Amino acid sequence: MPRTFSPKVVTANALLEGDAVWLTEANTWTRDISEAELMTDEAHADLRLLEAQSRVDEIAGAYLADAKAGEAGPEPTHFRETFRTRGPSNYAHGKQVELS
């Protein structure tokens, strides 16, 4: 049986700030994962990653991260990716304050 493909988002670090960004359907980078494009097709996801990786003057270190469909849009499934959506736990720094 072929392994099932778990849904993915393309994520990376912004070139200048270094913070987490996600690729949207409109080909822009968003700092809010719920605006990201959630991809359920493996071939499409691989292609989107290649496109993202070519945008060298915008981001660094693009990769595919597991995500699931939530009420407001894609949500992370692993705690590491959850941390990337909000920032560190010891200070109110990063996205948890910048996005609100």
Add this chain to the structure above:
Amino acid sequence: MYSYNDFDEAFVRSRVAQFRGQVERRIDGSLTEDEFKPLRLMNGLYLQLHAYMLRVAVPYGTLSADQMRKLAYIADRWDKGYGHFTTRQNIQYNWPKLQDVPDMLDALADVGMHAIQTSGNTIRNVTADHFAGAAADEIEDPRAIAELLRQWSTDHPEFQFLPRKFKIAVTGAAHDRAVTKAHDIGLRMVRNDAGEPGFEVIVGGGLGRTPMVGKVLRAFLPKADLLPYCEAIVSVYNLLGRRDNKYKARIKITVHENGLEKIQELVEERFAAIREGFSGHDQELLAEIESAFAPPAFTTKSTDGFEAARLANPAFRSWTDTNLADHKADGYAIVSISIKKHGATPGDATSDQMRVMADLAEQYGHGELRISHEQNVILPHVHKADLAAVYAALREADLATANIGLASDIIACPGMDYCALATARSIPIAQEIATRFDKLKIEHEIGQLKIKISGCINACGHHHVGHIGILGLDRAGVENYQITLGGDGTETTTIGERAGPGFSAEEIVPAIERLVTGYLGLRSDADETFLQTYRRLGMEPFKAILYPAEEKANAA
């Protein structure tokens, strides 16, 4: 202290200018990340979970007051107003923006500092006993040797692409506060039969996924042979070390796979071949450096006020009991400033706190500060007559926590709150343990206890050598914490033993509390430390405390 000469200054400035160009080319897209990454790493710039991170070398943990003030300035100007002191005596900024980094490096160069070789497969910042030049049990100040090694290793053309990173630690004292046996090269000053100072050379120690205690390569090396001998070691490693597998590339594996005798043979052979090339220039340089590390002009004054203040103020007395160490000069003490206030992030100091410490160093401490691998700040030379004033100023700055060496003086790596390599968080666990013990008010009763936490197998938090070590892992998508017991990072270095299955983030703090309160019932008397009790009784009673349900199941 050593100050940059014209050569150092020109070298560091030219590296900043070079990096500025590289950053510009990265930003305009002419360098890809793959091309830029090795260049930024050579200059200490990492890309972490939420931002870039700049790791600045604090050479052998020594800072002047001006340097500390500049670190505070950088934190305010380009970061979020604080810095993180690390287990390698460095400082890390967690929030720099790429375009600002060249300016930060220029600001560092203004005070003779840089971030060169704080990453990459090179010889990293040479660390030293944080009490160097002050400790009562010291043969000689080891920092002159550390500075010589710094100059030799910085941009050394043969050693820019080693199989893996390479860490050297040096101590001049009998009691090892520099974890020399867990370094690629550890140098421990000893005297030979004639009473001359030299070094015991230890090689192949290290923590990480394959922890190893370093082995003695040479029981006594004359001081004059140090540089050629170290060059011989690194040179042998450079050829023999494995480049096919990153996890087998450190010199500890090279020594393990080839055997100590073979390494000894190769090093001695190489040493014989290159010794003559060091025609004495290194010794002239060393003499110059040594004069820069001449002890400060210690003063003599009455310590009556100190004794009176101790009697009058119990909080001050408690602080002097835990945070002072013996100084070699009469009437002086070594002050450890705890950067581990209960519930705070281990090793983090705000820019205001940095400035307070700089001012205190200038006013009362002969202008010197040290960063310890235990992530605290040291004022190495304070006269006892000034301690009450120093304490009062520290209290104002929220820096007077009396917990050095106690349960809440925890080493913790940044973990998954910042680090891209981490598999779990470390900081919140450290915060919760410290808060819990403070609430229980038992840490003074517990006494000497070293808890060390790493958020991944690479062991930046030195968990293997913690009396209690905690290793955070990702177990099927959940944070999980393994406990090791009986580790020791001193002259009797021991790698801790794994106690059993790991604990969840919710279970780990209660497990540590159970362990430590359980120890109070096991110790022979109040003077027997946790480590001593563990050594006397072994793992079993501690295991029974950690896993009570299993004990019952076995009994049933």
